[in-house]
Amino acid sequence: MGLSAVRPFLAFALMAAVLLSPAFAQQASPQKQPAVKDYYQRSLATYEFRKAAQSGPERGREIFYYKCWFCHNEFTKNAPQLAGLYQRGTLLSGLPVNDGTVKDRIRNGGAGMAAYKYTLSEEDLNDLVSFVREKCCWDSDAPPLNPRYQAH
Ligand code: HEC
Numbered sequence: 001m002g003l004s005a006v007r008p009f010l011a012f013a014l015m016a017a018v019l020l021s022p023a024f025a026q027q028a029s030p031q032k033q034p035a036v037k038d039y040y041q042r043s044l045a046t047y048e049f050r051k052a053a054q055s056g057p058e059r060g061r062e063i064f065y066y067k068c069w070f071c072h073n074e075f076t077k078n079a080p081q082l083a084g085l086y087q088r089g090t091l092l093s094g095l096p097v098n099d100g101t102v103k104d105r106i107r108n109g110g111a112g113m114a115a116y117k118y119t120l121s122e123e124d125l126n127d128l129v130s131f132v133r134e135k136c137c138w139d140s141d142a143p144p145l146n147p148r149y150q151a152h
Pocket of ligand 1: 067069072078079082085090091092093105109110112114116128132
């Protein structure tokens with residue numbers, strides 16, 4: 001057999017080697033790596049409502065301001081005031097006020113209130129409810145201090 005006769009086989013072997021090589025396989029179907037998050041990137045903190053805090057009631061306040069305050073504000077008569085909700089004891093529905101019933105109200109909404117079960121995660125709800133329980137509500141005359149510049 002001359003060289004010209006084996007050439008197609010050599011070409012085929014070379015292609016097979018490339019296609020079957022681990023490097024090619026990885027490139028063809030890249031493993032999904034979880035994105036590395038960098039919270040010094042301000043856009044990420046903005047996007048995830050983490051400008052004020054990573055978690056807890058201060059993060060809840062931030063979510064509240066963007067997602068709830070435009071209805072539940074101190075000036076409105078169209079939505080219930082949430083300040084002192086936990087002291088009041090019962091929701092308008094008659095259910096007792098606790099983290100579970102308040103989270104359900106936020107998840108499912110109500111007459112005149114949007115439902116948030118698809119837009120807020122369990123972590124978001126926990127932070128939000130801790131704000132409603134401990135620090136509610138937003139005070140338009142005293143917005144939170146800049147967390148990056150607080151005199152001590
Ligand atoms: C579009 C206006 C609107 C938005 C936005 C809204 N709410 Fe409401 N919310 C209402 C209205 C109106 C009610 C009363 C509904 C009812 O009783 O059926 C209510 C009821 C509630 C209640 C029950 C109060 C009670 O005394 O029974 C809670 C808790 C609550 N909202 C929390 C939130 C939170 C937290 C958010 C933000 C994630 C939010 N709401 C966003 C309008 C709104």
